Amino acid sequence: MVLVGEIVAGLQKCSRTLFYCTNRKGLKLLHRFNVNFSSKAATEKSVPNTLDEYKDQLRCSPVQPNDPRLLKVSILGEPNAGKSTLTNSLLGWRVCSVSRKVHTTRRNTAAVLTEGNTQIVFLDTPGLVTPDHGKKHHLDSTLTTGPSKSVQHADTILVVVDVSNKWTRNHLDPGILKLLHRYPNKDCVLVLNKIDLLQSKQKLLEVSRSLTMGKVGGKDMPAFPSRRKNQKISLNSLFKVTEDKLEENNKVDTETGWPNFSRVFMISALDGNGVADLKTYFLETAHPSSWLYHCSMVTDQSPLEVVQMAVREKILEYLPKEIPYNLNLDIEMWEVDDAGVLKVAMSVICPRRGLVKILIGHRGRMISRIAEEAKQAVANTFHCDVSLKLIVKYKEDQ
Ligand SMILES: Nc1nc2c(ncn2[C@@H]2O[C@H](COP(=O)(O)OP(=O)(O)OP(=O)(O)O)[C@@H](O)[C@H]2O)c(=O)[nH]1
Ligand SMILES: [Mg+2]
Numbered sequence: 001m002v003l004v005g006e007i008v009a010g011l012q013k014c015s016r017t018l019f020y021c022t023n024r025k026g027l028k029l030l031h032r033f034n035v036n037f038s039s040k041a042a043t044e045k046s047v048p049n050t051l052d053e054y055k056d057q058l059r060c061s062p063v064q065p066n067d068p069r070l071l072k073v074s075i076l077g078e079p080n081a082g083k084s085t086l087t088n089s090l091l092g093w094r095v096c097s098v099s100r101k102v103h104t105t106r107r108n109t110a111a112v113l114t115e116g117n118t119q120i121v122f123l124d125t126p127g128l129v130t131p132d133h134g135k136k137h138h139l140d141s142t143l144t145t146g147p148s149k150s151v152q153h154a155d156t157i158l159v160v161v162d163v164s165n166k167w168t169r170n171h172l173d174p175g176i177l178k179l180l181h182r183y184p185n186k187d188c189v190l191v192l193n194k195i196d197l198l199q200s201k202q203k204l205l206e207v208s209r210s211l212t213m214g215k216v217g218g219k220d221m222p223a224f225p226s227r228r229k230n231q232k233i234s235l236n237s238l239f240k241v242t243e244d245k246l247e248e249n250n251k252v253d254t255e256t257g258w259p260n261f262s263r264v265f266m267i268s269a270l271d272g273n274g275v276a277d278l279k280t281y282f283l284e285t286a287h288p289s290s291w292l293y294h295c296s297m298v299t300d301q302s303p304l305e306v307v308q309m310a311v312r313e314k315i316l317e318y319l320p321k322e323i324p325y326n327l328n329l330d331i332e333m334w335e336v337d338d339a340g341v342l343k344v345a346m347s348v349i350c351p352r353r354g355l356v357k358i359l360i361g362h363r364g365r366m367i368s369r370i371a372e373e374a375k376q377a378v379a380n381t382f383h384c385d386v387s388l389k390l391i392v393k394y395k396e397d398q
Contacts, residue, residue, distance in 0.1 A: 070119050079128070106309075208264050299381075314369075349394075
């Protein structure tokens with residue numbers, strides 16, 4: 001009590017003191033006494049769980065370090081390639097929603113990684129779809145326009161390919177190729193994701209050869225070396241060869257890929273294999289420039305969006321394909337109690353009576369499971385305890 005009193009008195013007296021805010025309660029205190037947030041150094045990263053804190057964080061102009069460095073990375077890929085899983089893995093923080101179904105990400109989402117004097121802003125985008133596909137499946141316009149908008153402002157384009165998908169892994173999506181051609185001078189990096197599901201190194205090399213048209217960093221890729229049975233070859237050593245050595249190479253089909261990738265990374269966003277190398281690459285290629293966001297910023301999503309996306313993610317995970325896209329999610333109650341527990345009640349509005357039954361499930365098991373897992377996801381984003389209540393409703397003609 002005495003300590004809080006002292007802090008309050010200190011705040012009132014020393015409005016020009018550089019105040020280091022270390023936790024959410026500290027932020028609230030600053031807010032209560034109208035302390036100019038932007039002039040303070042709130043150093044702890046956080047995802048605000050109230051609209052007021054969120055607005056404060058957005059308003060807060062970045063305190064620039066000595067020699068600030070910045071890199072804006074647009075993450076592109078076909079639906080379900082693992083873009084959001086990779087974003088979370090790079091940040092070490094669950095900020096983006098992930099599910100087994102396509103179109104989990106509905107709009108461009110910024111995820112901010114600040115380390116030392118370097119800030120990297122990742123733009124997680126919806127999976128690339130053609131405008132025709134978007135129209136046919138009644139997808140929001142943010143899904144079709146998001147990727148190209150994000151590339152416009154990026155320094156680096158990160159193309160994520162799911163190597164476990166044998167239908168798509170050997171050629172780049174035409175929409176991605178179109179974007180790469182539109183910005184030929186931007187740095188481009190290829191990520192072969194889900195290597196935990198494709199053990200054959202020979203196949204991985206074939207995929208990367210196809211997607212890069214046999215050229216990486218301005219050099220020809222080496223031919224796959226012959227090897228004795230059971231001899232282990234490290235992928236890293238192969239790529240070292242790629243970068244170090246020029247070799248004559250069989251030309252691959254000119255339509256399959258992009259010959260201007262500066263690097264290729266083989267990773268598993270799910271188990272983290274290879275992600276540290278990718279992160280190091282970004283930290284090293286950041287250029288001298290002012291930071292865009294305050295160092296406490298982790299994501300540009302509003303607290304409401306975080307919860308809605310988490311619930312949608314779990315509905316996507318457990319319900320048949322088309323259903324989740326037809327539901328509306330409305331916040332009914334939002335409260336943070338004195339113990340810091342976030343309490344949310346949300347209605348899930350179904351346009352058909354039949355959906356209500358499916359969503360609730362036998363003895364309410366389905367909706368309880370969705371609520372429980374969404375609650376955990378939200379807690380992992382806000383880093384606070386959460387209570388989440390879902391109310392399933394039927395409403396015609398929404
Ligand atoms: N096995 C494996 N699964 C992965 C990996 N990365 C992502 N996944 C899974 O792939 C699915 C899709 O992942 P997301 O991160 O939602 O993919 P996305 O590209 O963001 O998808 P959209 O937002 O729909 O475009 C999820 O079930 C992930 O758990 C990986 O490295 N290995
Ligand atoms: Mg996504």
